[in-house]
Amino acid sequence: MNYELTQISPKTYEGNLIFLLGGDVAERNLPLGKKEAELLRERRAEKKDCIVRFDRLPYYTYIVSFDSEKPAAECQELLRRSADALRNMMIADKATDAGLSGEGVIPEEMIAFIEGLTLSDYSFDRYKTKQPEHIGTLAVDSRFFATDEFESNCKLWNRIFWCREWVNLPVQDLKAAQFADELASIASDLGVSCTVFNKRQIESLRMGGLLAVNRGSVDEPRFVVLEYKPANAVNSKPLALVGKGIMYDTGGLNIKPDDYMQEMKSDMAGAATMASALFAAADNELPVHVVALLPMTDNRPGFNAYAADDILSMYDGTTVEVINTDAEGRLILADAIAYAVKNYDPELIIDAATLTGAAVRAISTFGIAAMQQNADNPYNLLNIVGNQVYERLVQFPFWKEYDELIKSEVADIKNCGIAQAGTITAGKFLAHFAKEVPYIHLDIAGVAYFSKKQHYYNVGASGYGIRLLYAFMQTYDLLNK
Numbered sequence: 001m002n003y004e005l006t007q008i009s010p011k012t013y014e015g016n017l018i019f020l021l022g023g024d025v026a027e028r029n030l031p032l033g034k035k036e037a038e039l040l041r042e043r044r045a046e047k048k049d050c051i052v053r054f055d056r057l058p059y060y061t062y063i064v065s066f067d068s069e070k071p072a073a074e075c076q077e078l079l080r081r082s083a084d085a086l087r088n089m090m091i092a093d094k095a096t097d098a099g100l101s102g103e104g105v106i107p108e109e110m111i112a113f114i115e116g117l118t119l120s121d122y123s124f125d126r127y128k129t130k131q132p133e134h135i136g137t138l139a140v141d142s143r144f145f146a147t148d149e150f151e152s153n154c155k156l157w158n159r160i161f162w163c164r165e166w167v168n169l170p171v172q173d174l175k176a177a178q179f180a181d182e183l184a185s186i187a188s189d190l191g192v193s194c195t196v197f198n199k200r201q202i203e204s205l206r207m208g209g210l211l212a213v214n215r216g217s218v219d220e221p222r223f224v225v226l227e228y229k230p231a232n233a234v235n236s237k238p239l240a241l242v243g244k245g246i247m248y249d250t251g252g253l254n255i256k257p258d259d260y261m262q263e264m265k266s267d268m269a270g271a272a273t274m275a276s277a278l279f280a281a282a283d284n285e286l287p288v289h290v291v292a293l294l295p296m297t298d299n300r301p302g303f304n305a306y307a308a309d310d311i312l313s314m315y316d317g318t319t320v321e322v323i324n325t326d327a328e329g330r331l332i333l334a335d336a337i338a339y340a341v342k343n344y345d346p347e348l349i350i351d352a353a354t355l356t357g358a359a360v361r362a363i364s365t366f367g368i369a370a371m372q373q374n375a376d377n378p379y380n381l382l383n384i385v386g387n388q389v390y391e392r393l394v395q396f397p398f399w400k401e402y403d404e405l406i407k408s409e410v411a412d413i414k415n416c417g418i419a420q421a422g423t424i425t426a427g428k429f430l431a432h433f434a435k436e437v438p439y440i441h442l443d444i445a446g447v448a449y450f451s452k453k454q455h456y457y458n459v460g461a462s463g464y465g466i467r468l469l470y471a472f473m474q475t476y477d478l479l480n481k
Helices: 034-046 072-093 107-120 147-168 176-190 199-205 208-214 264-283 329-344 357-363 376-389 400-406 422-434 466-474 476-480
Strands: 002-006 017-021 050-056 059-065 098-103 137-141 193-197 222-228 239-243 245-249 290-299 311-313 319-321 348-353 368-373 393-395 439-443
Touching: 002 147, 017 107, 034 050, 034 059, 050 072, 059 072, 072 107, 072 376, 098 107, 107 137, 107 147, 147 264, 147 466, 176 193, 176 222, 176 245, 176 264, 176 290, 193 199, 199 208, 199 222, 208 290, 208 311, 208 329, 222 264, 222 329, 239 264, 239 329, 245 264, 245 329, 264 290, 264 329, 264 348, 264 466, 290 329, 329 348, 329 422, 357 368, 357 422, 368 376, 368 422, 376 393, 376 439, 376 466, 376 476, 400 422, 422 439, 466 476
Parallel strands: 002 137, 017 059, 017 098, 098 137, 239 290, 239 348, 245 290, 348 439, 368 393
Antiparallel strands: 050 059, 193 222, 222 290, 311 319, 368 439
8 A cells, every 4th residue: 555645625635535533523524515414414323433435426435433532542443443344345446546534533543544444455465366456545634644753654564564474475485594584684774783693503502492493394493683772772771572483383293283284384473573563663763772583493393303302401501391392482482582681681571472372262362462570560561552552461470380380300391381371381481581581471372363354454464563562662761761
Protein backbone atom coordinates (compact mmCIF):
# COMPACT_ATOMS: atom_id res chain seq x y z
CA MET A 1 0.00 0.00 0.00
CA ASN A 2 1.21 3.49 -0.85
CA TYR A 3 0.39 6.47 1.35
CA GLU A 4 0.05 10.15 0.46
CA LEU A 5 -0.36 12.92 3.00
CA THR A 6 -2.41 15.63 1.30
CA GLN A 7 -5.18 18.15 1.83
CA ILE A 8 -8.61 16.59 1.42
CA SER A 9 -11.93 18.41 1.29
CA PRO A 10 -14.43 15.60 1.92
CA LYS A 11 -17.41 17.34 0.30
CA THR A 12 -15.63 17.98 -2.97
CA TYR A 13 -13.21 15.03 -3.08
CA GLU A 14 -13.24 13.30 -6.47
CA GLY A 15 -12.54 9.64 -5.85
CA ASN A 16 -13.40 6.89 -3.42
CA LEU A 17 -13.71 8.42 0.03
CA ILE A 18 -13.36 6.86 3.50
CA PHE A 19 -14.81 9.11 6.18
CA LEU A 20 -14.34 8.31 9.89
CA LEU A 21 -17.18 9.57 12.04
CA GLY A 22 -16.61 9.65 15.78
CA GLY A 23 -18.75 11.78 18.05
CA ASP A 24 -21.95 13.41 16.91
CA VAL A 25 -21.19 16.29 14.55
CA ALA A 26 -23.25 18.78 12.62
CA GLU A 27 -24.67 17.26 9.45
CA ARG A 28 -23.23 20.11 7.44
CA ASN A 29 -19.77 18.68 8.15
CA LEU A 30 -20.62 15.34 6.54
CA PRO A 31 -19.90 14.62 2.87
CA LEU A 32 -23.52 13.51 2.43
CA GLY A 33 -26.85 14.70 1.06
CA LYS A 34 -29.89 15.15 3.29
CA LYS A 35 -31.41 11.69 2.68
CA GLU A 36 -27.99 10.04 3.03
CA ALA A 37 -27.48 11.78 6.36
CA GLU A 38 -30.90 10.56 7.52
CA LEU A 39 -29.98 6.98 6.61
CA LEU A 40 -26.70 7.32 8.47
CA ARG A 41 -28.52 8.60 11.57
CA GLU A 42 -30.83 5.59 11.50
CA ARG A 43 -27.90 3.16 11.18
CA ARG A 44 -25.98 4.85 13.99
CA ALA A 45 -29.07 4.71 16.21
CA GLU A 46 -29.14 0.92 15.73
CA LYS A 47 -25.40 0.46 16.20
CA LYS A 48 -22.81 3.18 16.53
CA ASP A 49 -19.95 0.97 15.31
CA CYS A 50 -20.90 0.39 11.68
CA ILE A 51 -19.90 1.00 8.08
CA VAL A 52 -22.36 2.66 5.70
CA ARG A 53 -21.54 2.50 2.00
CA PHE A 54 -22.89 4.96 -0.59
CA ASP A 55 -22.55 4.21 -4.31
CA ARG A 56 -21.78 7.44 -6.16
CA LEU A 57 -20.81 6.23 -9.57
CA PRO A 58 -18.03 6.05 -10.53
CA TYR A 59 -16.89 6.25 -6.89
CA TYR A 60 -17.92 5.06 -3.43
CA THR A 61 -18.19 6.87 -0.13
CA TYR A 62 -17.66 4.73 2.97
CA ILE A 63 -18.73 6.20 6.30
CA VAL A 64 -16.97 4.38 9.15
CA SER A 65 -18.91 5.19 12.29
CA PHE A 66 -17.49 4.40 15.71
CA ASP A 67 -18.22 5.10 19.34
CA SER A 68 -15.60 7.61 20.47
CA GLU A 69 -16.93 7.42 24.05
CA LYS A 70 -15.44 3.96 24.60
CA PRO A 71 -12.08 3.60 26.39
CA ALA A 72 -9.25 4.66 24.10
CA ALA A 73 -7.61 1.24 23.67
CA GLU A 74 -10.94 -0.48 22.96
CA CYS A 75 -12.01 2.27 20.57
CA GLN A 76 -8.74 2.07 18.61
CA GLU A 77 -8.88 -1.71 18.40
CA LEU A 78 -12.43 -1.57 17.04
CA LEU A 79 -11.20 0.90 14.42
CA ARG A 80 -8.50 -1.57 13.35
CA ARG A 81 -11.15 -4.26 12.99
CA SER A 82 -13.46 -1.89 11.11
CA ALA A 83 -10.58 -1.20 8.74
CA ASP A 84 -10.33 -4.91 8.04
CA ALA A 85 -14.05 -5.12 7.23
CA LEU A 86 -13.82 -2.01 5.06
CA ARG A 87 -10.82 -3.38 3.19
CA ASN A 88 -12.88 -6.42 2.16
CA MET A 89 -15.66 -4.13 0.92
CA MET A 90 -13.22 -2.01 -1.07
CA ILE A 91 -11.66 -5.02 -2.76
CA ALA A 92 -15.14 -6.33 -3.69
CA ASP A 93 -15.99 -2.88 -5.10
CA LYS A 94 -12.59 -2.68 -6.89
CA ALA A 95 -12.13 0.62 -5.07
CA THR A 96 -8.42 0.11 -4.52
CA ASP A 97 -7.48 3.81 -4.31
CA ALA A 98 -9.14 6.10 -1.78
CA GLY A 99 -8.91 9.27 0.24
CA LEU A 100 -9.26 9.23 4.03
CA SER A 101 -10.69 12.01 6.17
CA GLY A 102 -13.08 12.31 9.09
CA GLU A 103 -14.86 14.35 11.70
CA GLY A 104 -14.93 13.94 15.46
CA VAL A 105 -11.68 11.99 15.21
CA ILE A 106 -8.34 12.44 16.97
CA PRO A 107 -4.97 11.51 15.37
CA GLU A 108 -4.57 8.35 17.51
CA GLU A 109 -7.89 7.04 16.20
CA MET A 110 -6.96 7.85 12.62
CA ILE A 111 -3.61 6.05 13.01
CA ALA A 112 -5.32 2.99 14.48
CA PHE A 113 -7.64 2.81 11.48
CA ILE A 114 -4.79 3.15 8.96
CA GLU A 115 -2.83 0.56 10.93
CA GLY A 116 -5.71 -1.91 10.71
CA LEU A 117 -6.08 -1.25 6.98
CA THR A 118 -2.35 -1.76 6.46
CA LEU A 119 -2.12 -4.97 8.47
CA SER A 120 -5.25 -6.46 6.89
CA ASP A 121 -4.05 -5.67 3.36
CA TYR A 122 -0.97 -7.86 3.76
CA SER A 123 -0.86 -11.34 2.28
CA PHE A 124 2.02 -13.60 1.33
CA ASP A 125 1.95 -13.44 -2.46
CA ARG A 126 5.43 -14.04 -3.79
CA TYR A 127 4.81 -17.64 -4.90
CA LYS A 128 1.42 -16.96 -6.55
CA THR A 129 1.21 -16.81 -10.33
CA LYS A 130 -1.95 -14.67 -10.13
CA GLN A 131 -1.55 -11.77 -7.74
CA PRO A 132 -4.53 -10.99 -5.45
CA GLU A 133 -6.00 -7.51 -5.20
CA HIS A 134 -4.56 -5.02 -2.70
CA ILE A 135 -5.20 -1.44 -1.72
CA GLY A 136 -3.16 0.73 -4.09
CA THR A 137 -2.89 4.28 -2.76
CA LEU A 138 -4.39 5.77 0.38
CA ALA A 139 -4.44 9.58 0.40
CA VAL A 140 -4.64 10.75 4.01
CA ASP A 141 -6.01 14.13 5.09
CA SER A 142 -2.96 16.12 6.21
CA ARG A 143 -4.85 18.12 8.83
CA PHE A 144 -4.61 15.14 11.18
CA PHE A 145 -0.83 14.65 11.14
CA ALA A 146 2.54 16.31 10.91
CA THR A 147 4.57 14.72 8.11
CA ASP A 148 7.29 13.26 10.38
CA GLU A 149 4.70 11.80 12.76
CA PHE A 150 2.94 10.01 9.93
CA GLU A 151 6.17 8.80 8.34
CA SER A 152 7.34 7.27 11.63
CA ASN A 153 4.25 5.08 11.68
CA CYS A 154 4.79 4.09 8.05
CA LYS A 155 8.33 2.98 8.91
CA LEU A 156 7.00 0.85 11.77
CA TRP A 157 4.43 -0.80 9.48
CA ASN A 158 7.16 -1.50 6.94
CA ARG A 159 9.14 -3.41 9.58
CA ILE A 160 6.04 -5.44 10.43
CA PHE A 161 5.62 -6.22 6.73
CA TRP A 162 9.16 -7.57 6.46
CA CYS A 163 8.85 -9.59 9.64
CA ARG A 164 5.78 -11.28 8.18
CA GLU A 165 7.57 -11.95 4.90
CA TRP A 166 10.51 -13.61 6.68
CA VAL A 167 8.29 -15.78 8.86
CA ASN A 168 6.15 -16.83 5.91
CA LEU A 169 9.12 -17.85 3.76
CA PRO A 170 9.70 -21.62 3.57
CA VAL A 171 13.02 -22.90 4.83
CA GLN A 172 14.02 -23.84 1.29
CA ASP A 173 14.41 -20.11 0.61
CA LEU A 174 15.37 -18.76 4.04
CA LYS A 175 17.98 -20.74 5.91
CA ALA A 176 20.03 -19.40 8.80
CA ALA A 177 22.89 -18.16 6.61
CA GLN A 178 20.53 -16.36 4.21
CA PHE A 179 18.56 -14.75 7.03
CA ALA A 180 21.78 -13.56 8.66
CA ASP A 181 22.91 -12.01 5.36
CA GLU A 182 19.60 -10.17 4.96
CA LEU A 183 19.82 -8.78 8.49
CA ALA A 184 23.40 -7.66 7.92
CA SER A 185 22.38 -5.84 4.73
CA ILE A 186 19.52 -3.97 6.43
CA ALA A 187 21.72 -3.14 9.41
CA SER A 188 24.30 -1.63 7.06
CA ASP A 189 21.63 0.57 5.44
CA LEU A 190 20.44 1.81 8.84
CA GLY A 191 23.87 2.30 10.41
CA VAL A 192 23.22 -0.49 12.90
CA SER A 193 26.19 -2.57 14.03
CA CYS A 194 25.89 -6.23 12.96
CA THR A 195 28.13 -9.16 13.89
CA VAL A 196 27.45 -12.53 12.28
CA PHE A 197 29.09 -15.57 13.89
CA ASN A 198 29.51 -18.60 11.61
CA LYS A 199 29.70 -22.21 12.79
CA ARG A 200 33.44 -22.18 13.49
CA GLN A 201 33.09 -19.00 15.56
CA ILE A 202 30.10 -20.44 17.42
CA GLU A 203 32.24 -23.47 18.23
CA SER A 204 34.96 -21.18 19.60
CA LEU A 205 32.31 -19.55 21.81
CA ARG A 206 31.34 -23.01 23.12
CA MET A 207 27.63 -22.45 22.59
CA GLY A 208 26.67 -26.02 23.37
CA GLY A 209 22.93 -25.51 22.97
CA LEU A 210 23.04 -23.95 19.52
CA LEU A 211 25.65 -26.43 18.28
CA ALA A 212 23.72 -29.45 19.59
CA VAL A 213 20.47 -28.46 17.90
CA ASN A 214 22.35 -27.89 14.64
CA ARG A 215 24.03 -31.33 14.63
CA GLY A 216 21.21 -32.99 12.69
CA SER A 217 21.27 -30.45 9.85
CA VAL A 218 23.34 -30.07 6.70
CA ASP A 219 22.91 -26.27 6.97
CA GLU A 220 25.23 -24.30 9.24
CA PRO A 221 23.96 -22.26 12.19
CA ARG A 222 24.41 -18.53 12.66
CA PHE A 223 24.44 -16.25 15.67
CA VAL A 224 23.63 -12.63 14.82
CA VAL A 225 24.15 -9.69 17.15
CA LEU A 226 22.62 -6.35 16.15
CA GLU A 227 23.38 -3.21 18.12
CA TYR A 228 21.66 0.16 17.82
CA LYS A 229 23.37 2.72 20.05
CA PRO A 230 22.26 6.33 19.53
CA ALA A 231 24.29 9.13 21.08
CA ASN A 232 21.25 10.39 23.04
CA ALA A 233 20.24 7.03 24.53
CA VAL A 234 18.26 7.32 27.77
CA ASN A 235 19.76 4.06 29.10
CA SER A 236 23.43 3.70 30.05
CA LYS A 237 23.23 -0.10 29.80
CA PRO A 238 21.50 -1.72 26.83
CA LEU A 239 18.11 -3.32 26.50
CA ALA A 240 18.76 -6.84 25.20
CA LEU A 241 16.20 -8.44 22.87
CA VAL A 242 16.71 -12.18 22.35
CA GLY A 243 14.78 -14.01 19.63
CA LYS A 244 14.40 -17.69 18.84
CA GLY A 245 15.57 -18.44 15.31
CA ILE A 246 14.65 -22.06 14.59
CA MET A 247 14.34 -21.79 10.81
CA TYR A 248 12.38 -25.06 10.66
CA ASP A 249 11.53 -27.46 13.46
CA THR A 250 10.99 -31.15 12.78
CA GLY A 251 11.34 -31.91 16.48
CA GLY A 252 14.71 -33.59 15.90
CA LEU A 253 14.88 -37.26 16.91
CA ASN A 254 11.73 -36.67 18.97
CA ILE A 255 10.11 -36.01 15.62
CA LYS A 256 6.76 -34.24 15.47
CA PRO A 257 3.65 -35.96 14.11
CA ASP A 258 2.81 -34.68 10.62
CA ASP A 259 -0.01 -32.38 11.72
CA TYR A 260 2.27 -30.71 14.30
CA MET A 261 5.07 -30.20 11.77
CA GLN A 262 2.91 -28.05 9.49
CA GLU A 263 3.77 -24.33 9.73
CA MET A 264 7.07 -24.99 11.51
CA LYS A 265 8.75 -22.52 9.15
CA SER A 266 7.32 -20.00 11.63
CA ASP A 267 9.54 -21.20 14.48
CA MET A 268 11.97 -18.36 13.76
CA ALA A 269 9.31 -15.71 14.42
CA GLY A 270 11.01 -14.66 17.67
CA ALA A 271 14.22 -13.74 15.85
CA ALA A 272 12.29 -11.95 13.09
CA THR A 273 10.27 -10.04 15.70
CA MET A 274 13.29 -8.88 17.70
CA ALA A 275 15.27 -7.87 14.63
CA SER A 276 12.27 -5.94 13.30
CA ALA A 277 11.70 -4.16 16.61
CA LEU A 278 15.34 -3.03 16.71
CA PHE A 279 15.23 -1.91 13.08
CA ALA A 280 12.03 0.06 13.77
CA ALA A 281 13.78 1.83 16.66
CA ALA A 282 16.73 2.67 14.39
CA ASP A 283 14.44 3.75 11.53
CA ASN A 284 12.77 6.30 13.78
CA GLU A 285 15.86 7.19 15.82
CA LEU A 286 14.38 6.28 19.19
CA PRO A 287 16.78 7.30 21.99
CA VAL A 288 17.23 3.75 23.33
CA HIS A 289 20.38 1.61 23.29
CA VAL A 290 19.19 -1.80 22.05
CA VAL A 291 21.00 -5.06 21.32
CA ALA A 292 19.29 -7.96 19.53
CA LEU A 293 20.81 -11.43 19.92
CA LEU A 294 19.52 -13.96 17.42
CA PRO A 295 20.64 -17.64 17.44
CA MET A 296 19.63 -19.44 14.23
CA THR A 297 19.50 -23.04 13.04
CA ASP A 298 17.00 -25.61 11.88
CA ASN A 299 16.23 -28.67 14.00
CA ARG A 300 16.57 -31.92 11.99
CA PRO A 301 16.86 -35.63 12.83
CA GLY A 302 19.72 -36.38 10.43
CA PHE A 303 23.48 -36.95 10.63
CA ASN A 304 24.76 -37.00 14.21
CA ALA A 305 21.59 -35.43 15.62
CA TYR A 306 21.56 -34.73 19.33
CA ALA A 307 19.48 -37.16 21.35
CA ALA A 308 17.52 -37.49 24.55
CA ASP A 309 19.91 -38.36 27.41
CA ASP A 310 22.71 -36.24 25.91
CA ILE A 311 24.31 -33.81 28.35
CA LEU A 312 25.27 -30.43 26.92
CA SER A 313 27.69 -27.83 28.20
CA MET A 314 26.25 -24.38 27.53
CA TYR A 315 27.97 -21.04 26.84
CA ASP A 316 28.03 -20.10 30.54
CA GLY A 317 29.22 -23.58 31.65
CA THR A 318 25.82 -24.84 32.82
CA THR A 319 25.29 -28.53 32.03
CA VAL A 320 21.92 -29.52 30.60
CA GLU A 321 20.38 -32.98 30.40
CA VAL A 322 18.37 -33.38 27.19
CA ILE A 323 14.96 -34.87 27.92
CA ASN A 324 13.32 -34.05 24.60
CA THR A 325 14.94 -32.84 21.35
CA ASP A 326 11.74 -30.97 20.50
CA ALA A 327 12.46 -28.62 23.41
CA GLU A 328 15.23 -27.12 21.29
CA GLY A 329 14.27 -23.45 21.21
CA ARG A 330 15.16 -22.89 24.85
CA LEU A 331 18.60 -24.42 24.24
CA ILE A 332 19.60 -21.91 21.59
CA LEU A 333 17.99 -19.03 23.51
CA ALA A 334 19.89 -19.99 26.67
CA ASP A 335 23.24 -19.56 24.92
CA ALA A 336 22.17 -16.17 23.56
CA ILE A 337 20.87 -14.96 26.95
CA ALA A 338 24.09 -16.05 28.66
CA TYR A 339 26.10 -14.26 25.96
CA ALA A 340 24.10 -11.07 26.56
CA VAL A 341 24.71 -11.24 30.32
CA LYS A 342 28.47 -11.73 29.96
CA ASN A 343 29.22 -9.39 27.06
CA TYR A 344 26.68 -6.56 27.39
CA ASP A 345 25.68 -6.40 31.08
CA PRO A 346 22.16 -5.33 30.00
CA GLU A 347 19.78 -3.54 32.31
CA LEU A 348 16.93 -5.70 30.99
CA ILE A 349 16.60 -8.84 28.86
CA ILE A 350 13.40 -9.60 26.93
CA ASP A 351 13.13 -12.75 24.86
CA ALA A 352 10.44 -13.69 22.34
CA ALA A 353 9.90 -17.22 21.15
CA THR A 354 7.32 -19.55 19.67
CA LEU A 355 8.26 -21.80 22.53
CA THR A 356 5.45 -24.03 23.80
CA GLY A 357 2.16 -25.50 22.67
CA ALA A 358 1.20 -25.27 26.32
CA ALA A 359 0.98 -21.47 25.97
CA VAL A 360 -1.60 -21.85 23.20
CA ARG A 361 -3.59 -24.35 25.20
CA ALA A 362 -3.58 -22.02 28.20
CA ILE A 363 -4.68 -18.73 26.60
CA SER A 364 -5.46 -19.62 22.96
CA THR A 365 -4.54 -17.07 20.28
CA PHE A 366 -5.56 -13.88 22.07
CA GLY A 367 -2.31 -12.76 23.65
CA ILE A 368 1.21 -13.50 24.85
CA ALA A 369 2.07 -15.78 27.74
CA ALA A 370 4.53 -13.74 29.79
CA MET A 371 6.77 -14.27 32.81
CA GLN A 372 9.28 -12.06 34.58
CA GLN A 373 12.15 -12.32 37.06
CA ASN A 374 13.50 -9.26 38.92
CA ALA A 375 11.66 -7.02 36.45
CA ASP A 376 8.49 -5.76 38.16
CA ASN A 377 8.67 -2.19 36.84
CA PRO A 378 9.64 -3.01 33.24
CA TYR A 379 6.98 -5.71 33.11
CA ASN A 380 4.33 -3.31 34.40
CA LEU A 381 5.24 -0.78 31.70
CA LEU A 382 5.24 -3.48 29.02
CA ASN A 383 1.83 -4.65 30.21
CA ILE A 384 0.42 -1.11 30.07
CA VAL A 385 1.59 -0.45 26.50
CA GLY A 386 0.44 -3.94 25.52
CA ASN A 387 -3.08 -3.04 26.56
CA GLN A 388 -2.82 0.24 24.68
CA VAL A 389 -1.76 -1.29 21.36
CA TYR A 390 -3.88 -4.41 21.94
CA GLU A 391 -0.99 -6.85 21.90
CA ARG A 392 -1.75 -8.05 25.39
CA LEU A 393 0.17 -10.01 28.00
CA VAL A 394 -1.03 -12.70 30.39
CA GLN A 395 1.39 -13.04 33.32
CA PHE A 396 2.13 -16.57 34.48
CA PRO A 397 3.56 -17.20 37.97
CA PHE A 398 7.28 -17.71 38.39
CA TRP A 399 7.27 -19.27 41.87
CA LYS A 400 10.48 -20.88 43.06
CA GLU A 401 8.69 -24.23 43.34
CA TYR A 402 8.74 -24.49 39.55
CA ASP A 403 12.54 -24.66 39.66
CA GLU A 404 12.20 -28.12 41.19
CA LEU A 405 10.56 -29.38 37.99
CA ILE A 406 13.68 -28.84 35.87
CA LYS A 407 16.25 -30.21 38.30
CA SER A 408 18.30 -33.06 36.85
CA GLU A 409 19.79 -36.11 38.54
CA VAL A 410 22.80 -36.12 36.19
CA ALA A 411 23.32 -32.46 35.21
CA ASP A 412 22.69 -28.97 36.56
CA ILE A 413 19.25 -28.73 34.94
CA LYS A 414 17.20 -30.51 32.28
CA ASN A 415 15.68 -28.96 29.18
CA CYS A 416 12.06 -29.73 30.05
CA GLY A 417 9.99 -30.93 32.96
CA ILE A 418 6.68 -32.76 33.27
CA ALA A 419 3.69 -31.99 31.06
CA GLN A 420 2.07 -29.74 33.66
CA ALA A 421 3.16 -26.08 33.69
CA GLY A 422 5.15 -26.59 30.48
CA THR A 423 5.10 -22.90 29.55
CA ILE A 424 6.34 -21.87 32.98
CA THR A 425 9.14 -24.44 33.22
CA ALA A 426 10.35 -23.39 29.76
CA GLY A 427 10.55 -19.82 31.04
CA LYS A 428 12.24 -21.01 34.24
CA PHE A 429 14.87 -22.82 32.19
CA LEU A 430 15.70 -19.57 30.37
CA ALA A 431 15.60 -17.46 33.54
CA HIS A 432 18.46 -19.60 34.91
CA PHE A 433 20.76 -18.12 32.26
CA ALA A 434 19.66 -14.53 32.89
CA LYS A 435 21.06 -14.83 36.43
CA GLU A 436 20.32 -11.61 38.35
CA VAL A 437 19.65 -9.44 35.29
CA PRO A 438 16.00 -8.31 35.12
CA TYR A 439 14.34 -10.66 32.67
CA ILE A 440 11.02 -10.91 30.79
CA HIS A 441 10.02 -13.99 28.82
CA LEU A 442 7.41 -13.71 26.03
CA ASP A 443 5.99 -16.96 24.65
CA ILE A 444 4.44 -15.88 21.34
CA ALA A 445 3.47 -19.38 20.18
CA GLY A 446 -0.23 -18.52 19.95
CA VAL A 447 0.06 -15.23 18.10
CA ALA A 448 3.10 -15.29 15.79
CA TYR A 449 1.38 -17.31 13.07
CA PHE A 450 -2.34 -17.81 12.48
CA SER A 451 -3.81 -20.84 10.71
CA LYS A 452 -7.06 -18.90 10.25
CA LYS A 453 -7.70 -15.22 9.65
CA GLN A 454 -8.06 -13.24 12.87
CA HIS A 455 -9.57 -9.82 12.17
CA TYR A 456 -6.84 -7.66 10.58
CA TYR A 457 -4.29 -10.49 10.85
CA ASN A 458 -4.64 -12.66 7.77
CA VAL A 459 -3.60 -16.30 7.54
CA GLY A 460 0.11 -16.75 8.20
CA ALA A 461 2.65 -14.58 9.99
CA SER A 462 1.24 -11.71 12.04
CA GLY A 463 4.19 -9.60 13.18
CA TYR A 464 2.50 -9.67 16.59
CA GLY A 465 4.77 -8.20 19.27
CA ILE A 466 6.56 -5.58 17.18
CA ARG A 467 4.05 -2.84 17.99
CA LEU A 468 4.24 -3.91 21.65
CA LEU A 469 8.03 -3.68 21.82
CA TYR A 470 8.16 -0.47 19.80
CA ALA A 471 5.66 1.23 22.12
CA PHE A 472 7.70 -0.04 25.07
CA MET A 473 10.87 1.51 23.64
CA GLN A 474 9.02 4.76 22.92
CA THR A 475 8.21 5.03 26.63
CA TYR A 476 11.45 3.46 27.86
CA ASP A 477 12.69 6.70 29.39
CA LEU A 478 9.96 6.33 32.05
CA LEU A 479 11.96 3.46 33.57
CA ASN A 480 14.94 5.76 34.00
CA LYS A 481 12.86 8.40 35.79
